[in-house]
Amino acid sequence: MSEPQPIYLSDYRPPAYRVTRTELTFDLDPSATRVKARLHLERHPDREAESPLELDGEQLALKAIAIDGQPLAPGEYEVGEAGLVVHRVPAAFLLDTEVEIAPDANTALSGLYRSSGMFCTQCEAEGFRRITFYPDRPDVMATFSTTLIGRAEQEPVLLSNGNPVERGELPDGRHFVTWEDPHPKPSYLFALVAGDLKNVEDSFTTMSGRDVTLQIWVEEENLDKTEHAMASLKRAMRWDEEAYGREYDLDRFMIVAVNDFNMGAMENKGLNIFNSAAVLTHPQTATDAAFQRVEGIVAHEYFHNWSGNRVTCRDWFQLSLKEGFTVFRDQCFTADINSAPVKRIEDVSFFRTAQFAEDAGPTAHPVRPDHYIEIGNFYTLTIYEKGAEIVRMLSNLVGQEAFRRGSDLYFARFDGQAVTIEDFVDCMAEASGQDLSQFMRWYAQAGTPEIDAHGEYDYANAEYRLILRQRTPATPGQPDKQPLHIPVRLGLVGTKSGRDLPLTLEGESLGSDTVIHLREEEQEFLFTDVSEAPVPSLLRGFSAPVKLHFPFSREDLAFLQAHDSDGFNRWDAGQRLALLALDDLIAAHRNGVEKVMDARVVEAFRALLAADIDDKAVLAQMLTLPSEAYIAEQQPLVDVDAIHAARTFVKQSLALALRDDFLRLYEENRLDAPYAPEPEQIAARSLKNVALSYLMAIEDETGLELARAQFEADDNMTDVRHALTLMVHGSRGDIADPALKVFGEKWAHDPLVMDQWFAIQVTRPQPDVLDRVAFLMEHPAFSLKNPNKVRALIGTFANQNPVNFHRIDGSGYRLLADTVIELNRLNPEIAARLVTPLTRWARFDETRQELMKAELERIRAEEDLSPNVYEVVEKALA
Numbered sequence: 101m102s103e104p105q106p107i108y109l110s111d112y113r114p115p116a117y118r119v120t121r122t123e124l125t126f127d128l129d130p131s132a133t134r135v136k137a138r139l140h141l142e143r144h145p146d147r148e149a150e151s152p153l154e155l156d157g158e159q160l161a162l163k164a165i166a167i168d169g170q171p172l173a174p175g176e177y178e179v180g181e182a183g184l185v186v187h188r189v190p191a192a193f194l195l196d197t198e199v200e201i202a203p204d205a206n207t208a209l210s211g212l213y214r215s216s217g218m219f220c221t222q223c224e225a226e227g228f229r230r231i232t233f234y235p236d237r238p239d240v241m242a243t244f245s246t247t248l249i250g251r252a253e254q255e256p257v258l259l260s261n262g263n264p265v266e267r268g269e270l271p272d273g274r275h276f277v278t279w280e281d282p283h284p285k286p287s288y289l290f291a292l293v294a295g296d297l298k299n300v301e302d303s304f305t306t307m308s309g310r311d312v313t314l315q316i317w318v319e320e321e322n323l324d325k326t327e328h329a330m331a332s333l334k335r336a337m338r339w340d341e342e343a344y345g346r347e348y349d350l351d352r353f354m355i356v357a358v359n360d361f362n363m364g365a366m367e368n369k370g371l372n373i374f375n376s377a378a379v380l381t382h383p384q385t386a387t388d389a390a391f392q393r394v395e396g397i398v399a400h401e402y403f404h405n406w407s408g409n410r411v412t413c414r415d416w417f418q419l420s421l422k423e424g425f426t427v428f429r430d431q432c433f434t435a436d437i438n439s440a441p442v443k444r445i446e447d448v449s450f451f452r453t454a455q456f457a458e459d460a461g462p463t464a465h466p467v468r469p470d471h472y473i474e475i476g477n478f479y480t481l482t483i484y485e486k487g488a489e490i491v492r493m494l495s496n497l498v499g500q501e502a503f504r505r506g507s508d509l510y511f512a513r514f515d516g517q518a519v520t521i522e523d524f525v526d527c528m529a530e531a532s533g534q535d536l537s538q539f540m541r542w543y544a545q546a547g548t549p550e551i552d553a554h555g556e557y558d559y560a561n562a563e564y565r566l567i568l569r570q571r572t573p574a575t576p577g578q579p580d581k582q583p584l585h586i587p588v589r590l591g592l593v594g595t596k597s598g599r600d601l602p603l604t605l606e607g608e609s610l611g612s613d614t615v616i617h618l619r620e621e622e623q624e625f626l627f628t629d630v631s632e633a634p635v636p637s638l639l640r641g642f643s644a645p646v647k648l649h650f651p652f653s654r655e656d657l658a659f660l661q662a663h664d665s666d667g668f669n670r671w672d673a674g675q676r677l678a679l680l681a682l683d684d685l686i687a688a689h690r691n692g693v694e695k696v697m698d699a700r701v702v703e704a705f706r707a708l709l710a711a712d713i714d715d716k717a718v719l720a721q722m723l724t725l726p727s728e729a730y731i732a733e734q735q736p737l738v739d740v741d742a743i744h745a746a747r748t749f750v751k752q753s754l755a756l757a758l759r760d761d762f763l764r765l766y767e768e769n770r771l772d773a774p775y776a777p778e779p780e781q782i783a784a785r786s787l788k789n790v791a792l793s794y795l796m797a798i799e800d801e802t803g804l805e806l807a808r809a810q811f812e813a814d815d816n817m818t819d820v821r822h823a824l825t826l827m828v829h830g831s832r833g834d835i836a837d838p839a840l841k842v843f844g845e846k847w848a849h850d851p852l853v854m855d856q857w858f859a860i861q862v863t864r865p866q867p868d869v870l871d872r873v874a875f876l877m878e879h880p881a882f883s884l885k886n887p888n889k890v891r892a893l894i895g896t897f898a899n900q901n902p903v904n905f906h907r908i909d910g911s912g913y914r915l916l917a918d919t920v921i922e923l924n925r926l927n928p929e930i931a932a933r934l935v936t937p938l939t940r941w942a943r944f945d946e947t948r949q950e951l952m953k954a955e956l957e958r959i960r961a962e963e964d965l966s967p968n969v970y971e972v973v974e975k976a977l978a
């Protein structure tokens with residue numbers, strides 16, 4: 101087989117033929133589904149009459165083909181691996197094809213497949229070509245009519261996009277439903293679902309007074325897990341009207357939960373298909389975090405109806421046009437209805453850990469890539485989360501009002517079109533009158549920019565001089581970078597008053613919190629009339645996705661943690677302080693020197709516990725140490741054992757020094773009220789559970805007793821799971837093992853709870869965990885064909901158990917590579933994603949580097965390597 105070839109953004113050409121209308125008929129059968137397609141095609145006016153018609157198509161058995169009713173003779177067309185070519189076609193014509201496909205054999209979960217006995221589809225990005233021959237690209241938009249024929253008994257429910265317009269009985273126990281979607285859409289937004297599903301129904305009245313029917317379709321046993329998703333959907337619909345003036349545009353909106361799904365969820369027009377993990381919740385089966393995730397994902401998919409569906413992407417290089425914008429929208433939604441500072445802290449912690457690592461590794465790519473081999477590999481943190489950070493910077497740069505005018509302009513101007521990132525940014529430039537040309541570099545340059553900052557206070561002249569230097573490290577294919585336009589939000593906090601000082605820059609008074617614009621490689625900012633020595637609070641709210649270096653002393657950081665008016669930076673100061681202490685301890689561990697706890701960290705924690713912080717959710721975040729992954733991100737060379745030892749030592753030292761405070765915190769935050777997934781309760785639970793984590797770090801009788809009692813009280817999954825995790829991750833097998841068994845037996849029938857049961861076990865830091873992973877892979881609840889199971893067991897192990905994944909004997913790496921090799925045949929998209937931790941070899945010592953590279957080589961040597969895995973492994977070994 102020849103090597104897969106990349107495709108380039110610079111090669112973009114509009115399609116030679118567009119489809120204006122698509123009529124589909126599915127005769128559903130698990131192993132032999134027949135798909136008839138009638139396409140209304142038109143040649144692009146600029147293209148010659150000789151232009152052949154080229155349609156994408158994979159794994160399709162062509163049964164019939166005709167143009168304007170005339171069957172084609174064998175020499176008039178060709179079918180290859182990747183599609184169909186018809187040599188001569190009229191300027192406008194009807195193409196009829198009929199193909200046969202095998203949903204049962206589809207383990208890649210792209211195209212038409214089966215999940216728990218039902219039929220469903222996944223077409224983004226290029227799954228539609230596994231359903232029928234089609235110009236499967238987002239700049240071809242057509243209205244769709246879809247007729248589904250199924251067995252009345254096995255598939256009583258037949259769903260597709262738009263509105264149902266006809267239904268009826270057929271011979272042999274079959275029946276049909278026809279759906280009509282009046283909004284032109286690209287093929288990636290097509291969907292169908294057929295099976296024995298039940299639904300809950302609700303309704304929503306839009307801002308112009310139209311009634312929309314809302315339905316959530318699930319397997320019968322999950323009907324009691326839909327309430328939260330429905331409530332979230334209604335909140336999202338209202339929010340999009342208020343925040344963006346966007347109204348829903350069909351008579352019904354449907355969500356379907358499926359157990360086998362590669363991603364979180366999919367925004368198919370009027371028929372969103374969700375991974376069951378992203379929609380089902382119940383106090384007994386889902387944690388607070390899961391409730392919040394569901395709310396965010398339901399909103400995200402709903403928001404796509406405008407940012408993605410009504411206005412879509414011209415080509416897949418523009419993926420962040422819809423994803424970055426929609427993530428930004430869902431982040432703002434969540435911030436509005438919950439705690440805004442906590443949402444920001446959670447998002448940034450995740451971003452700085454995972455996206456920074458991606459940006460520093462061999463698969464680093466710009467938010468708008470200029471080439472790819474397999475688009476399925478580009479649903480990344482960079483496209484999604486860094487894309488969202490760019491939109492956030494834009495909104496801060498132009499201001500909220502101009503941003504809203506810009507988005508109104510974007511939706512009005514491009515409704516029904518497939519457009520580019522420039523089109524979006526141009527609307528923002530037009531609405532604000534700002535020049536955003538330098539800003540566009542954010543989309544083109546990969547890598548995390550770093551800012552080296554320092555400052556000096558001049559007592560005599562009451563001036564503060566701040567010097568900022570920016571640089572973006574080289575990334576694969578991009579050795580040299582240009583300076584970016586970086587908005588830096590800041591304040592100067594007076595060391596005497598503890599307050600934000602008034603800011604005067606070049607004679608202009610700017611209040612006490614402002615944004616300065618770093619555009620050059622190096623820039624100096626001179627603040628005048630600074631009446632006392634300040635500590636600068638820089639990059640407030642994480643105003644740009646960069647690494648900021650400033651020579652803060654530990655005293656500065658303790659001061660900012662206590663006094664900064666920006667909640668985000670107060671939290672960040674605490675994290676920086678803890679990181680400095682952790683650095684010392686990591687060094688001590690490596691040098692075999694006795695570890696000594698930094699008293700300043702203990703005092704900072706003591707102060708936090710004594711202070712009257714009314715936002716409990718923020719306090720819980722402030723009491724949480726940086727994760728091992730984030731600490732690793734800060735190290736020049738990652739030493740997983742030293743990091744684990746240092747962090748454990750800090751936790752235990754804090755627990756010993758502040759045991760009574762943590763006990764008090766635990767007691768004060770117990771709830772008597774019945775469980776509700778509401779911000780105040782969630783905050784109290786997280787504070788209580790943070791306290792329990794510290795108490796369990798020393799595993800004294802009190803902590804053990806509290807954990808056991810919390811588990812046995814069996815009040816809600818948040819508390820149960822947390823208590824169980826602490827016990828299982830501890831050293832007391834006599835307590836943990838029976839609890840684990842009780843839990844596993846109680847929930848054996850619930851796949852989403854079993855995923856948690858797997859995850860709890862494989863994150864255990866003890867060295868026996870590898871055997872446990874291997875053992876659990878044989879468990880009846882595990883299946884390599886189900887992406888949730890693979891993620892829960894293998895993905896969680898490789899990404900969240902650093903000490904064991906990186907064992908020096910290479911057994912963790914081998915286990916991952918073995919799994920990747922098996923999955924390469926079953927589900928290439930999931931296989932390629934799973935390789936990620938191995939691609940980060942350059943961050944480790946030489947022994948581990950060699951071991952990791954050897955596993956990558958072993959994968960590369962596989963026959964029939966999918967383009968997905970090939971692309972990732974090639975980059976990692978380049």
Ligand code: PHE
Binds near residue numbers: 224364401423479
């Ligand atoms: N477009 C989906 C989303 O972000 C994600 C997705 C991509 C789902 C590809 C399936 C396949 O909401």
Ligand code: ZN
Binds near residue numbers: 400404422423426
């Ligand atoms: Zn999305």
